[in-house]
Amino acid sequence: MTETCKACHDPLIISLDPEDLDNGENQPQTVPDDLLLPCGCHFHWQCLLDESSTIVSTLSCPSCNTYLSSNAAGASSSSSSSAPAPADPVILTHYTNEGGVDPSLDIYPSLAEEAYLTAHPEARPARAFHTLVSEGEVQGMVELLADVDGNEEAPLSAAQLLAWRDPLNGGRSALHVALEARQEEAVWLLLWLGSRARREDFPEAVVQVAAANGLPRRLEGVEDGEDVRFVKDERGRTAGDVCLELGEPWTKLVEGGLFS
Ligand SMILES: [Zn+2]
Ligand SMILES: [Zn+2]
Known part of the structure; x- marks a missing residue:
């Protein structure tokens, strides 16, 4: 018997949009999508x-109720002197x-992220903004902020978005993300838009x-x-602290007084 999805009872394939396909005759019209x-x-x-x-709160299969979490064998390598941090559940799938x-794909992180975003829909555009920042997509950043400015029903204002701390990423702000990804243009854009740094401290x-x-x-x-500049992540780090961690040439930004 062919297995089907326990949720929708359809076969474990997804149909491709014909418009996304080239006109080749032999291309498959479906691809597998089977999470075991x-x-x-x-x-x-x-x-x-x-x-x-539901799964994140119960750690059980939504169909048969079996408890799903396992501990990855031998995953702990932390020294015995420090108290072990509470480990995230692990749900290994095929x-x-x-x-x-x-x-052996652990889907717990994906489920936890999705559960968070379902409960906090305002975080979706902010997460999208952070993705653009990490990729140095400066034009995309500007466009997303313009969209937010033009949308009175946006859950976060552009100002809130610029200073937003991502609970799924250690409380990092966009500026933390830009620095850690070493996206210099994105760093300057965020400082220009979202800080009171003096104009003369910016490169011409x-x-x-x-x-x-x-x-x-x-x-x-x-x-x-x-x-x-003064938004702190969960570890209490400001953007200036991140610069000092990164070393040259980023420490020059701090030494130049940009963050004070
Ligand atoms: Zn399904
Ligand atoms: Zn099950």
């Missing part, structure tokens, strides 16, 4: 993610999709690009509004 849980139940990837809130087979090229694109100093002459 430790209990033996199969799901489509998205069908299981749709159950993420996943087959278009890209091939992953025989940055000032010219900002002026040419009509990018405002959003905090200039504004009393409230969180300065991105």
Whole structure:
């Protein structure tokens, strides 16, 4: 008997949009999408993610109720002197999709992220913003902020987005992310838009690009509004602390007084 998805009862394949295919005759119209849980139940990837809130709270299969979490054998390598941190659950699955087979995929992180985003939909655009930042997609960053400015129903304002701390990523702000990814353009853009750093502390090229694109100093002459330079992550690090961790040439930003 062919297995089907325990959630939607369809075969464990997904149909490709014909418009995404070339016109070759022999191309498959479907690709596998088969997530096998430790209990033996199969799901489509998205069908299981749709159950993420329940699974994260119960750690059980939404179909047969079997407890799913396992501890990865021999995973602990921390020294015995420090108290062990509470480990995240591990849900090892066997996943087959278009890209091939992953025989031991821990899906707990994906489920935890999806459960969080389901409960906190305002975090979705902010997470998307951080992804653009980490990739140095400066144009995309500007466009996303413009979209937020133009949308009165946006859950976070552009100012809130600039200073937002990602609970799924150690409380890092966009500036933490930009620095750790060494995306220099993104760093300058975030400082320009989201800090009260003095104009004379910016490289002339940055000032010219900002002026040419009509990018405002959003905090200039504004009393409230969180300065991105002083946002701390969960470890208490400001952007300046990250610069010092990165070493040269980033320490020069701190030594030049940009963060004070
Ligand atoms: Zn399904
Ligand atoms: Zn099951």
